[in-house]
Amino acid sequence: MPVGDLLPELILLVGAVIIVLFAAFSSHDRQAWAAGLALVALALATGFSVMQWSRAPMLSFSGVWALDGPAIAAKWLMLFSGAVTVSLSPQWMRSDRRHGEYYALILFALLGMIMMASANDSMQLVVGVLLSSTASYPLVAYHRGWAPALEAGMKYFLIGALTNALLVIGVVVLFGLVGDTDYARTAEALVDADPFALTIATACIVLGLSFKLAAFPAHAWMPDVAQGAPAPVVALLSVAPKIGAAVALARFVLLLPVDQAWPAIVALIAAVTMTLGNLAALRQSDVRRLLGWSSVSQSGYALMAVVVIGAHPQALRALLAFLAAYALANLAAFAVITHLRGRTALDDYRGLARAQPIVTAVLIVALLSLVGIPPLVGFFGKFLLFEVTIAAGYGWLAVVAAINTLVSLFYYLRVIAVTMFKAPEGEVHVLGIWSWLAMLASVVVLLVASLGVEWGLGLMASLRFAL
Amino acid sequence: MILTVALAVPLLGALALAGSKRWSAMRARWFATGAAALSLLALIVAWFGFDPSGPLFQHVDEVRWVPSLGVAYRVGVDGIALAVATMSALLFVAAIAYPLDARSEPRQDHVQYYAWLLFLQAMSLGVFLALDLLLFYVFFDLTLVGMYFLIGRWGHGEPQVSALKFFLYTFAGSLALLLAIIGLYLSLDPHSFDMRVLIERQPLAGSGLYAGLVFLALMLGLAIKTPLVPLHTWLPQAHVDAPGPASAILAGVLLKMGTYGMIRLPFAMMQDAFARYALAIAIIALVAIVYGALVALGQRNLKRRIAYTSINHMGYTVLGIAVAAAAFSDTDVARRLALTGATVEMVAHGLITGALFLICGSFWQRTGEYDLDRYGGLARQAPLLTGFTVLAAFASLGMPGLAGFVAEFQIFAGTFAVYPWLAVIGVVGILITAALFLDLLRRLFFGSRPLHLVDFPDLNRAEWGVLAVLTLGIVVIGIAPRFLLTLIEASSAVLVGGR
Numbered sequence: 001m002p003v004g005d006l007l008p009e010l011i012l013l014v015g016a017v018i019i020v021l022f023a024a025f026s027s028h029d030r031q032a033w034a035a036g037l038a039l040v041a042l043a044l045a046t047g048f049s050v051m052q053w054s055r056a057p058m059l060s061f062s063g064v065w066a067l068d069g070p071a072i073a074a075k076w077l078m079l080f081s082g083a084v085t086v087s088l089s090p091q092w093m094r095s096d097r098r099h100g101e102y103y104a105l106i107l108f109a110l111l112g113m114i115m116m117a118s119a120n121d122s123m124q125l126v127v128g129v130l131l132s133s134t135a136s137y138p139l140v141a142y143h144r145g146w147a148p149a150l151e152a153g154m155k156y157f158l159i160g161a162l163t164n165a166l167l168v169i170g171v172v173v174l175f176g177l178v179g180d181t182d183y184a185r186t187a188e189a190l191v192d193a194d195p196f197a198l199t200i201a202t203a204c205i206v207l208g209l210s211f212k213l214a215a216f217p218a219h220a221w222m223p224d225v226a227q228g229a230p231a232p233v234v235a236l237l238s239v240a241p242k243i244g245a246a247v248a249l250a251r252f253v254l255l256l257p258v259d260q261a262w263p264a265i266v267a268l269i270a271a272v273t274m275t276l277g278n279l280a281a282l283r284q285s286d287v288r289r290l291l292g293w294s295s296v297s298q299s300g301y302a303l304m305a306v307v308v309i310g311a312h313p314q315a316l317r318a319l320l321a322f323l324a325a326y327a328l329a330n331l332a333a334f335a336v337i338t339h340l341r342g343r344t345a346l347d348d349y350r351g352l353a354r355a356q357p358i359v360t361a362v363l364i365v366a367l368l369s370l371v372g373i374p375p376l377v378g379f380f381g382k383f384l385l386f387e388v389t390i391a392a393g394y395g396w397l398a399v400v401a402a403i404n405t406l407v408s409l410f411y412y413l414r415v416i417a418v419t420m421f422k423a424p425e426g427e428v429h430v431l432g433i434w435s436w437l438a439m440l441a442s443v444v445v446l447l448v449a450s451l452g453v454e455w456g457l458g459l460m461a462s463l464r465f466a467l
Numbered sequence: 468m469i470l471t472v473a474l475a476v477p478l479l480g481a482l483a484l485a486g487s488k489r490w491s492a493m494r495a496r497w498f499a500t501g502a503a504a505l506s507l508l509a510l511i512v513a514w515f516g517f518d519p520s521g522p523l524f525q526h527v528d529e530v531r532w533v534p535s536l537g538v539a540y541r542v543g544v545d546g547i548a549l550a551v552a553t554m555s556a557l558l559f560v561a562a563i564a565y566p567l568d569a570r571s572e573p574r575q576d577h578v579q580y581y582a583w584l585l586f587l588q589a590m591s592l593g594v595f596l597a598l599d600l601l602l603f604y605v606f607f608d609l610t611l612v613g614m615y616f617l618i619g620r621w622g623h624g625e626p627q628v629s630a631l632k633f634f635l636y637t638f639a640g641s642l643a644l645l646l647a648i649i650g651l652y653l654s655l656d657p658h659s660f661d662m663r664v665l666i667e668r669q670p671l672a673g674s675g676l677y678a679g680l681v682f683l684a685l686m687l688g689l690a691i692k693t694p695l696v697p698l699h700t701w702l703p704q705a706h707v708d709a710p711g712p713a714s715a716i717l718a719g720v721l722l723k724m725g726t727y728g729m730i731r732l733p734f735a736m737m738q739d740a741f742a743r744y745a746l747a748i749a750i751i752a753l754v755a756i757v758y759g760a761l762v763a764l765g766q767r768n769l770k771r772r773i774a775y776t777s778i779n780h781m782g783y784t785v786l787g788i789a790v791a792a793a794a795f796s797d798t799d800v801a802r803r804l805a806l807t808g809a810t811v812e813m814v815a816h817g818l819i820t821g822a823l824f825l826i827c828g829s830f831w832q833r834t835g836e837y838d839l840d841r842y843g844g845l846a847r848q849a850p851l852l853t854g855f856t857v858l859a860a861f862a863s864l865g866m867p868g869l870a871g872f873v874a875e876f877q878i879f880a881g882t883f884a885v886y887p888w889l890a891v892i893g894v895v896g897i898l899i900t901a902a903l904f905l906d907l908l909r910r911l912f913f914g915s916r917p918l919h920l921v922d923f924p925d926l927n928r929a930e931w932g933v934l935a936v937l938t939l940g941i942v943v944i945g946i947a948p949r950f951l952l953t954l955i956e957a958s959s960a961v962l963v964g965g966r
Contacts, residue, residue, distance in 0.1 A: 368612070373608055373609070373612060374601075374604065374605035374608055374609070375605050379605075380533075383536075383601075383645075383649070386645065386646065386649050387649050387652070387653070390646070390649050390650065390653060391653050395646075395680075398646060398649075399646065402642040402643070402645065402646055403642075405642060406635065406638055406639050406642055409634065409635060409638055410631070410635055413615075413631055413634060413635075414631075417619060417627050417630070417631065420616065420619065420620060421619050421620055421626070421627050453532075453533050454531075454532065454533045454534065454535060457533065457535045457536065458535060461535060
C-alpha cells in the first residue's frame with residue numbers, strides 16, 4: 001500500500017491521538033501546550049502535502065484517494081485555516097481549564113474535510129463528511145455552560161444528522177445503480193442508468209453536501225453557529241468545510257451524464273443561496289450573525305463555478321481562487337472578532353477605529369475583500385467567477401451575483417461605518433499576543449495573495465481532477 | 468514614467484499622512500497641497516511633452532501585473548485624457564488647499580482627511596490615465612471608497628446616510644460596468660484588457676444582441692456616474708451633506724469619470740453600437756439638460772441648486788458625445804467639433820462647479836446654512852466672495868469670454884449640423900440656467916441683509932487665493948482656448964475620423 005500518499009492525513013491522525021493522550025495525562029495548566037502540538041502537526045502535514053504537489057495528478061489506493069491539484073490546493077487552504085484557528089484558541093480557551101482535546105477535535109474535523117476534498121469514491125466521501133461532522137458538533141458546543149452555544153450545537157447536530165442521513169441514502173441508491181462506489185466506474189455506469197433513481201441519488205448527495213457548504217436548503221445552522229460557537233471555531237467552520245464540500249461537489253457532478261439537468265439545479269441553488277444569505281444579513285445587528293449569513297451568501301457565489309465546472313475549462317481555477325480569497329478574508333474577519341474577545345453586538349463596534357486603528361484596518365480590509373473591491377484578492381475571485389459564468393452562457397447568474405454583491409455591500413458598509421464614523425464608547429478589551437499574531441498573519445497572507453495574484457493563478461492554471 | 472509619477476506621488480503622500488500620528492492639521496495641509504501640486508506638475512510636464520500630431524496614446528507605461536488574465540499596469544494619455552486629468556489635478560490642489568468646512572469636528576483627525584483626499588486624487592487620476600480596462604475598473608471602484616469615507620466622516624447633515632447611498636448607488640453602476648467589461652474582455656481573442664487593442668480591433672462590431680447588451684451595461688454604469696436623468700437621484704443628497712472641498716471633487720472630478728468613460732469605452736471601442744443608439748442617447752441627454760435646469764431653478768437650497776446644474780451641464784457633455792458618435796458620413800467636422808466641445812465642457816465644468824462648491828463650503832462654514840432665503844445683501848459686506856461667485860456663476864451660465872461658452876458653443880454648433888432640432892431645444896436649457904444663476908446671485912448678494920449676517924466675514928486669504936487660481940483658469944480658457952483645443956482636437960480627430 002502506498003502509505004506515503006497519505007502522509008499529511010496520517011500526521012493529522014497521529015497528532016490528534018497524541019493530543020488526546022497528552023490532554024488526558026497532563027495537568028490543567030499545561031493543557032494549552034496541546035495547541036503547540038497541533039501547530040506542529042499542521043506544519044508537518046502542510047510540508048508533506050507540498051511535496052505531493054509535483055506528483056499530482058494521480059489516484060492512489062486503487063482509485064479511492066485522489067492526489068490532484070484541486071485536492072492539494074484545498075488541503076493547503078484547510079490546513080492554513082486550521083493553523084489560524086489553533087493559534088487563536090489558547091487564550092480564548094483560557095477560562096476552560098480542561099480543553100486539551102479541543103485541539104484534537106480540530107485535527108479530526110480537518111482530517112474529515114480533507115477526506116471530502118480528496119475522495120474519489122462515494123463511500124470515502126461519506127466517511128469524510130461524517131468524520132468532519134461528528135468532530136465539529138462538540139467544537140460548536142464547547143462552551144457547555146452557555147445556552148446559545150448549546151442551542152447552536154443542537155441545531156448544527158439536528159440539521160447535520162438529517163442531511164448526513166440523506167447523503168448516505170443518496171450514496172446507497174447510487175451504489176445500487178452502478179454496483180460500485182469508485183468514481184471512475186460510476187461515471188462509466190451512469191451513462192445508461194435509470195434517470196429517476198439517478199435524480200434521487202443526485203438530489204440526496206447534493207443536499208448532503210449543501211450542509212457542509214452552508215448552502216440552501218441546509219444553511220440554517222450557519223448564523224447560529226457563527227453567533228454561539230467559540231469564535232475561533234467559527235473561523236474554521238465558516239471556511240474549511242465549504243472548501244472540502246465545494247471540491248467534493250465539483251468532483252461529483254462531473255460524473256453525471258450530460259442529460260441530467262444538474263447545472264440548472266445547482267445554478268438555482270446558487271442563486272437562492274446568495275440571495276437568501278444577503279437578504280438575511282441586511283438587518284442583522286450582531287456582527288457574528290451577520291458574518292454567518294454573509295458566509296451563506298458566499299457559498300452561493302462559490303456554487304456559480306460548480307455550475308459551469310463541466311462547461312468551461314477554467315471553472316475549477318475560478319472555484320479554487322474564489323474559495324481561497326473567501327477563506328483568507330473570512331479568517332481575517334473572525335480573527336479580528338476573536339481578538340476583540342468575541343465582541344459581537346454591532347453597537348459595541350462604535351468608534352473602534354479610534355481605540356484600535358490596526359484591528360479596524362484589518363477588519364475593513366477583510367470586509368472589502370469579501371465584497372470584492374479591487375485590488376484585493378476577493379475581487380479577483382469574483383472576477384474569475386463572473387468570467388467563467390458569462391463565458392459558459394450563464395449570464396443571468398452573473399447578473400444575479402452582481403446584484404447580490406451590491407446588496408452585500410450595504411451590510412458590510414454598516415459595520416465599517418460604525419467603526420469609522422461613530423464616537424467611541426467604553427474601553428476595548430483585546431485577547432492577547434497570540435490572537436494578535438494570528439490576525440496579522442491572516443491579513444498579511446490576504447494582502448500578499450492580493451499582490452501575488454499572478455503567482456497564485458499560475459499555480460492553479462493547470463489544475464484538473466485526476467479521473 | 469511621468470504619468471506614473473503623477474499617480475504615485477499623491478498615493479505615497481497619503482500613506483505618509485496615514486502613518487503620521489502627531490502632525491498638526493496645518494502641516495498636514497501644506498504637505499498634502501505640496502504632494503498634490505507635484506502631481507499636477509508631472510501632468511503639466513506630460514502636457515508639454517505631448518505631441519499633437521503623434522500617435523493617439525502617448526507617455527505609455529506598461530508593467531506586467533497578471534499576464535495570465537491579460538491584465539497589466541498600462542497607463543497612457545490621449546489629448547482628452549490629459550486635459551481632463553490635468554484639470555482634475557488642479558482641482559485637487561485647490562480642494563486640498565481650501566479650508567475644510569467642518570464646524571464642530573475636533574481638529575486632530577484632519578490629518579486623515581488630507582490622507583483620504585490624496586488617496587482619492589491618486590485613484591481619480593488613475594481612472595483618466597489607465598489604458599487597461601481592469602485597471603480602469605480598479606481605480607473607478609477605489610474612488611468610491613475614498614469618497615465614501617470623506618463624506619461619511621467629514622460631512623454634515625446626515626453624512627452616513629448620504630455616504631451609504633452614494634456608495635451603494637454608484638457601486639450598482641460599477642457592477643454593470645464590470646459585467647460589460649468582462650463582456651468586452653471575452654470578445655477579444657486572446658482575451659485581453661488592453662484598451663488600445665480593443666479600440667483598434669472593435670471586437671463587437673456588428674454582433675447584434677451581445678453587443679447591444681454590453682453597450683447597455685456600459686452606458687448604464689457610466690450614466691449612473693455621470694449622472695444622467697433618471698439615474699441622478701444619488702447626486703443631490705451626496706453633495707449637500709459632503710464637505711465643500713469633497714463636493715468640489717465629486718462634481719469636478721468624479722462626475723467626469725462617467726462622461727470620460729463614455730468617450731474611452733463605448734465611444735472608442737464600440738463605434739458601431741454607439742452610432743446605432745446615438746439619437747436615443749442624445750435625447751436622454753437633452754432631457755437631462757432641460758430637466759436638470761428646471762429642477763435647479765426650483766431649489767431653495769444653495770448647494771442643491773448647484774448640484775442640479777451639474778446634471779444640466781453633464782447633459783451638454785453627453786449630448787456632445789452622442790452627436791460625435793452619430794453615423795453621418797458627411798458631418799465629420801461637426802462631429803469632431805462636438806467631441807472637442809464635450810471635452811472642453813468637462814474641463815470647464817470641473818473648474819467652474821469646483822469653484823462654486825468651494826464657495827458653498829465657505830457659506831456653510833460661516834453660517835451653517837444653505838437656505839437661500841436666509842441670505843441677502845452680502846455684496847457690500849463681502850465683495851471678494853461676491854466677485855468670485857458672480858464670475859463663476861456667469862461662467863456656468865455660458866457667458867462669452869469665459870470657459871463655459873467655449874464648450875457649449877462647440878457642442879451646439881456640432882449638434883446643429885447633426886440633429887438641428889435637438890440643438891434648438893437644448894438652447895432652452897441655457898436660458899433656464901441663466902435664469903437660475905441670476906436668481907441665485909440676487910438672493911445671496913442683493914436686496915436687504917438679514918440681521919444675523921451682520922458680522923458675516925469676507926473670504927480669507929487661503930480661500931480667495933485658491934478661488935483666484937480656479938477663476939484664472941476659467942478666464943484663460945474663455946479668452947485664449949487655443950492651447951487646450953490643440954491638445955483635444957488631436958485626439959478627437961483620430962477618434963471621430965478614424966472610423
